[in-house]
Amino acid sequence: MALLRAALAQPFSPRPALPVRHPPTSLTGSELSLDFSLPPHPGVGAPRRAYPRIEATARRGARTESAKLRNRRLQKKFNGTATKPRLSVFCSNRQLYAVLADDHNKKILFYGSTLQKSICGDPPCGTVEAARRVGEELVRACNELGISEVSYDRNGFARGDKMMAFEVPVSQHGFLPR
Template sequence: MAKTNPKTTARAKRIRRIRKKISGTSERPRLRVFKSNKHMYAQIIDDVAGHTLVSMSTIDKEFEAGDEKGKVGAAKRIGVMLATRAKAAGINKVIFDRGGSVYHGRVKSLSEGAREGGLEF
């Protein structure tokens, strides 16, 4: 039997606990954030239809490394770019899903960038 990593099981429990409380609709979709060690991913999801409406990440072709300070600055740019894509798709209000991560650092920076871009949480 394979050993399970306590960090991943604890994170999975946090994700389930968050997802019990929030769900995205077509009027107010869910903004989901995932961060790895190298990259940052964000997508806006309609949970009723089960579709991703808009997505953005640091590995996206439109994203270029700029003058921002490290990963936190890149996350903020991801938030701004995601907000402009969402506005083009007609999305103004979202529900924020931090994805089991602490609302600090890159996650907080992404949400602030999305707010600057015009999304309402």
């Protein structure tokens, strides 16, 4: 019991305090030599504690990026010329827009959308049918301009009904690799 009282009276220290050692300095000639070695850790050779495994994961949302950022990055790859223009397609929830662009001369060679009266007709047809007509108009304009190939840039949009309807006449003409 006396031993327990003596242990409780002393302050608790999880590790014994290491003596403060000043590095010995010895001047030999013109050089100064310092020794900064520390005594070995008291737990060397002791069994390690089991910690929970930590796994490195990617940041949340690291693989999702907006279509606009992806388009800007890919425009470097799909740079259009007069002989091989860039066919850029934008597909919103309701409409489809297609542009043939000559990026070197900064010119638009063809523009077509499902909103144009000449394409959707009177009375207006559905957007899927109008998207197919935009593709047909694009093929007609390419024949008039003497364009035999294009670089296709769909701006990262998924191939939905409007996009598929647009691609059918364009791929039948041989512009899209399949």
